[in-house]
Amino acid sequence: MAIARHGSGPRATLGAIASQIHPVFMLPPLAASGFGAVLGGLGAPRLAALHLAVAFCALYTAHVKDGLVDFHRRGEDDDHPLTRRGCHLALAGSTLLCFVGVVVLALRVDAVAALLSLPGWIVAVLHAPHLDTNPFGATLGYPVGIGFALLGGYYVQSLALSTTAVAFAVVFVVVLAGIKVVDDATDYAYDRSVDKRTVAVIVGRDRARLVAGALMSAGMAAVVALAATGVVPRGSAFATLPFLAVALVARRADAELATMLLVRASYLFFALLVVAVWVRPLSGVALPDITVLGPYTYLATEVLWGAVAVALVVRAGAVRAAARTAAVLYPFAYVWDWYTLSVGVFSIPMRTGIDLLGIPLEEHLFMLIVPTMVVGVHETLRDLGD
Template sequence: MAIARHGSGPRATLDAVVSQIHPVFMAPPLAASGFGAVLGGVGSPELAVLHLGVAFAALYTAHVKDGLVDFHRRGEDDDHPLTRRGCHLALAGSTALFFAGCIALALLVDPLAALLALPGWVVAVLHAPQLDTTPLGATLGYPVGIGVALLGGYYVQTRTLSTAAVAFAAVFVTVLAGIKVVDDATDYDYDRSVEKRTVAVVLGREGARRVAGALMGAGMVAVLALSATGVVPRGSALAVLPFVAVALIARRADPETATMLLVRASYLFFAMLVVAVWFRPLAGLRLPDVTALGPYTYLATEVLWGVVAVALVVRADAVWAAARTVAACYPFAYVWDWYTLSVGVFSIPMRTGIDLLGIPLEEHLFMLVVPTMVVGVHETLRELDD
């Protein structure tokens, strides 16, 4: 039986096999593997190339399996270059290459390096028709594969996993899950008709947009927090700027255009993180030392964030809601604060020393600012959704 559905002979067979190499689909996971190697110092370029090859074999397996299921079993796609037999042979070849690469990783690095590569192949084989029919499976399969590729690329260089590597992997999974939610919305009508339960089908298009925005926003905030605390290179914060700029433009686009924009934004995000890790810009930047204010340090920070909180509730016309929330929370917060301070759970060295009703003045302000901030943020987000 033929391998190619269109044409015959070696050239047609080669074209059909090569057609399953999709650069747009494969670039992010391979880039993640390379990024992991860069993060690990690229002590062994040969091992970096080997891990890239193993990741490529898993990605090729995923694409061929998707085509086999979507065209030959479901009848979902209009065409496919490979026959059913061709798909099976391509799967056998890519799987053989994958496990040959895993054996090489086990011998040249250690067995854990091979085990870190294995989830990529498992996700590839199970994505269709098992994982892609559930909200979590359809959303997280591809991003998790990318996160695992990053960890594997790092591990083969260092033979260990660092907090920075795990943090970056978690950020990639979170951000790319958001992009995948937007992407799945492009097939909303069809997925609904075949009972494929993506996030868009379960929550609707607008609900999916909110989930996607929350995931991508959480990823960007995590990068800023990790950069500020020095868990990842400080220059990583610069990668947030182009992604957020493109995401704001994509917010008002249709799902197909938004996906195209966000995928390209993720490429910029990857590239700038590589620059941040390789060249370490902002490495000498020190965080401002607010303790220069001495005993007024805590008070000054509360005044700053208090102004922000009040501005949010005023803008959202939620002053009364904030006041009620503060009034409801304050008695419980006061008792808990008094108790924890009394038994020595924590201390506040940078304060004025002024006490009121048995606790520092600053703690009273804290119990006013926090609920006000929560209400202000909540109402602002609801206004944006509307």
């Protein structure tokens, strides 16, 4: 029985097999594996290439399995280059190569390296027709596989996992989950007709775009925060700029075009992260030291963020709601703050020294600013959602 559905002979067979190499969706996981290797120091390039090959085989398995299910079983796709037998043979070949690579990693590195390489293949085999029928599996399968590709690539080089590697893996999962939500919206009509419960089907296409935007924004914000605190190289913050620029353009595009733009933006995001990790351009730059304000340091930060909180509640028309919330929470916050200061849980050296009712002036302001900020952000997000 033939392997290729269109044509015969070796050329048609090789073309059908090669058709399941999808560069657009293969590059991010492979880039994640390579990024993990660079993050781990890239002391063993051959092992990095081996891990990359294992990730490639897992991705190939995923594409063949999706085609087998979507065309030959569900009838969802209009065409597919491989026959049913061709799909089975391609699955067997890619799985065999994947597991050979996993065994070699176990022998050349250790069992942990092998275990970190397996989730990609597991997700590939289970994605269709199991994981893709619910919003969590459909959205998180691909990103989680990428997260493990990063961790595996890092572990193979360093024989350990670090906070930095895990932080980057989580960021990748969150950002790519947002892109996947947008991508799933391209099949909204069909998915809804067969009761395939993607995020777009459950909440609608418009709200799905909001969910996607929130996930991608959270990922970018996390990179900036982690870079500022030194958990990841400080230059990583610059990698967010082109991605955010493309995301703003993609907001007004349809789901298919937006997916293409965002996937390519993720390539640039990965590339700039590699540069940030490899070159570490801001490694010698220290954070601004605002303690030059002396005893007014804490008060100055409260004036800044208090102004932001007030601006948010004024813009959202939620001044009364913020005042009511702050008033209700204030007594509880006051007792909590007084107790923790009294027993020495924390101290505030950079303050004015002015105390009111047994606690610093700055703490009274803090207990008013925080609920105001929360109400302002909540109301602003609700306005954006509406």
